[in-house]
Amino acid sequence: MTNRYAAGLFILMMFTALLTACWDRTEMNELALVSMVGVDSDPESNKITVYYQIINPLSGTSAKGTSGGEQAPVYTYEISGSSFGEIKSTIYKMLPRKLFMAHCKVLLVSQRAAKQDMRDIVNFIEMQPNGRSSVPMLIVDGSISQVMRTLTPLERVPSDTIDSRLDLLIRNSLLVGKQIKVSDVIERMEKSDTIVLPLITGMTEAPSSNSGERSADIDANQNNFIIRGGAVFRDYRMAGKLNDTQLVWYHLLNGDRGRHVRQFQVEGKQVSVELRLVRIKREVFWKSDQPVVRIRMDLELSTAYTIESVPKSRNEVERLENRLNQIIADESLAFYQMIRERGWDLLSINDLLRKQTPNHPDIDQAAKNAQIEIRANTRLLRTGSMSQPYGGTR
């Protein structure tokens, strides 16, 4: 019995020799923790440049309790080559540690690279052994090398600032949608959807790479970057841009539920209203072989942030609601007209029709000719705490 037990144990132990064991062990101080990756490609020379922003663990407080002092929190390594494969190995000409992508938080792609073809970039990210495709992908409007070399205020690591800004924007505005991760891009591009990715822009021409100088500057706008606008993608290529106003309608019509405050002109007065989508319903019916897509949005309104004019009676509230219904419907429709002219199926009408009539001979054409009816139904739920904003004797 004991012998059998021992033999079993021995065989088990022999099997463990087949396993990858201590030789794939890596100590933490052998790793280069990549926090952000930037990709650029020059269409003329066909040269690819990859920026790796590596966290410097010794910046801030180190193990021995002494401060890292003036060391930069991140170092950006720039490496160029004719292919991504080549870059993978040539990076070690400069980098003394093993690239570790698992903690990469953001992927930036230059606008000119995005306009060519993103397939290679997406594949490059997917192929990283310890990489994650759940990182958001942003398009750089302007110079990518400038953004990759900008140190941001408050958050030591620039990728953290992008990550948390995206998070806050998703919740507190309708400027950024949820589906901006590399995996979403792949999934939706494979379905030939049109998608929008956030645009990021550097704010200075010559960013300071000295963290000491950076922290001494009070103006947070000076050396920073801003998330502004969206890049429209079709078939792995950037096809155009949306501005912030258009992004609001894009996200609203696609069912994003962030709160967004916007100023409307109602009966000659300015009113700031916070919008929140409660539900959206999209129906298709056919009118003499023409598809009609009816979109109905239920929105919650709040005038809590309004200081211009506050509705004071039931009548005023109703008037405001009706007026806003009209404005929202009109502006959304105008937005739709704009994207239809440019041939972007940003509302996934194509997909909607395909789901309803899978056997239709020419879905694409039908989608192009589809008539759209948008109806908004708003309800003012919160009017704010001030019935009469302070105005003095004016």
Place this chain on the structure above:
Amino acid sequence: MARKKQNQSIKNDFFGDIQSALGLPPDLVCRSLFVQGEQTVQCVYLESMVNKKTIDEYILKSFTENTFSEGEAPRSAESGFLREFSFSDPYEQLREHAVKALLAGHCALTDFARERVCLINVTESKQRSIEEPKSESTIRGPHEGFTESILTNVGLVRKRIPNPFLRFDKMNIGNQTGTTLLMVYMENLAPESLVREVRGRLSAIRTDSVLESAYVEEFIQDRIWSPFPTLTNTERPDMVAAQLLDGKVAVMVDGTPSVLLAPMTFFEFFSSPEDYYQRADIATFIRWIRLISFFTAVFVPSLYVAATTFHQELIPTQLLISLSAQREGVPFPAIFEVLLMEVVFEIIREAGLRMPRAVGQALSIVGAIVLGQAAVEAGLISVAIVIVVAITGITNFVVPVYSFGMSQRLLRFSFVLLAGFMGLFGILCGALFLVVHLVSLKSFGVPYITPASPSIGTDWKDVLVRLPRPWLDPNGLPGYIRNMKRKR
């Protein structure tokens, strides 16, 4: 005539024979009493074992007041234990009895006039007073602990269970020491099969000496090659009483305050008598703390090693940056750091036990701080390791049974090695192996991880939570004890 002659020889030789049998001990005393100039009585005893006051006041005095021939047999007020042997018995046997009795603290009176030897129990047992056990102190609850005297221990248990069904089966084990062992159980509660099993295992012990209950434990435990104890030991009479009332069997060994209890299951090591002296919600909370502490003590160092050397992607980024900063400049791999610090900690702990009490505590605290801080400053280890070792060190002491804490220490080291070689996969393999081992263990016929497997629903009332007393079965035995009784 022949008898007269034999008496004469006894008179001359008895003390000498005993002296030679015991090898001229320094504490052997022989006091002779003369009546009318003739030696009639010899009182022989071992000074170190007897109460001399009793001998003087109750035995020797009676000879001066009455003649031995007239009076009754000598009385011993305290002992009440007297055995007589006649000179007509075989001399060898007589001497053997006398030697044994002397060693057990009797005094031997050789009455030449009436041709007999009386053995009178005048033992004065050297024992300390009843104190609170040091390793099992409690805030609320009795502060009495067992002592080295088995009779005192019996008294302490009897005091708590004044019940005619309380049984003490006596055995003597050890060819050289002949140590007294008592198997204690409640006849009406303990399953017969369990009592039979314990008795069988105890009577199968073949050894020269038993100086502590651990000697017995090693003989009667279920499996030698296991880090888990299948019996527990305690110095607390209230714990023994509670377990006896649960139908378990206790083994008391003379000369040690540790009493063995069997059977024990894995989850019972997480409960302590104090659980029942606290309100149910508090007891439940503390029990959870113990469970968490067990897993922390066993797994934290290995998880640290696995996460930092194989699975850095599992660590939150900020923590990884800070850990990585701490490791800058540290020359050794994480597994080596952990092993180094764990071994150092074990050394400090072991040294702390042996050190003189006056310096022990101060020195161990200073040692730990200086060693930890100095090692970090010298760049030998990272700060996180000190935290990991400190956490495991502290959590290791949370478990109420010391022997179970020892098994945690063994497990911890093996898991660290597994994590160092194979990362989380190694820990998983180890954990599965551990589960298989636990499931295969039995303690006196009881599956070790009862009531988890085999599942006994009613027992869960007192495992992960301790339900309030009114909700517990008022005369409920543990489910596995009930099952054993039913099988009978």
